[in-house]
Amino acid sequence: MNDAKREAIFARLKEANPAPTTELNFSSxxxxxxxxxxxxxxxxxxxxxxxxxxxxxxxxxxxxxxxxxxxxxxxxxxxxxxxxxxxxxxxxxxxxxxxxxxxxxxxxxxxxxxxxxxxxxxxxxxxxAFDQPTMAVDTHIYRVANRTGIAPGKNVREVEDKLMKRVPKAYLKDAHHWLILHGRYTCLARKPRCGSCVIEDLCEYKEKAVD
Structure with a gap:
């Protein structure tokens, strides 16, 4: 996947959800x-x-x-x-x-x-909590990064390192929230909801599901 396509993917994810955050409730x-x-x-x-x-x-x-x-x-x-x-x-x-x-x-x-x-x-x-640009790779991010082609890797750390290197800097702070939410609600493990995905045409997954 080239840089221009990654830029377009994160631009769309941001447009769909301008201020993503964790779904855990906390106040400190x-x-x-x-x-x-x-x-x-x-x-x-x-x-x-x-x-x-x-x-x-x-x-x-x-x-x-x-x-x-x-x-x-x-x-x-x-x-x-x-x-x-x-x-x-x-x-x-x-x-x-x-x-x-x-x-x-x-x-x-x-x-x-x-x-x-x-x-x-x-x-x-x-x-x-501290607004640092980090990438907390869970099962959702690991799946989305590999499936879409954004940052394929053989293990969690490899995916983390590639995302940190390849996600455009302007999107880096919020990227892990976008990817988690995308994996949780759209790019599902068993049957991704490709028909309702905002980045379907940019995604490089070869076995896209038909809704």
Missing amino acids: PFELLVAVTLSAQATDVGVNKATAKLFPVANTPEAILELGEEGLKEYIKTIGLYNSKATNIIKACRMLVDKHDSQVPQTRKELEALPGVGRKTANVILNT
Whole structure:
């Protein structure tokens, strides 16, 4: 895929959705950190239901530490892997209090040092909370990047690196939101909705679905 076609793809995605953002509900970097940690192998809808009850009670590291691990589990037990997630969140809160003045750090190295925070989670926080141009490659972005030809790669990191290099700079900050939403609602895994896709004529997928 050439640069002109990539430019056209992101121009259309922007026109269709000028201000994309995460579908996780949050009102602070810390709330986003908790929500993204909970979202692994869970739906945003399920996470939002849990945090709608949790955050009014505890939305700071100190408040969650006060709840304790068992108390936290009561709020997140509807979410998959909640036991290990509760453990990681409590440990992360302790680190935030002890090492970061209860503030979510703004560097990848410091974020990835927090329990339960991997590269993808760090990328989401850096981008969505701190407006840094990062690419949090999940299954949706991996599929869309490969299927369309925007940035094909054999693994998540390869796709991330190619997207960072090939997405036009003007679109880089919002690109991962556009790609996630495109994969979630249009470029579906089993049967992409090619007939209602705003970039169908630019996409290089050879087996386009007929609606």
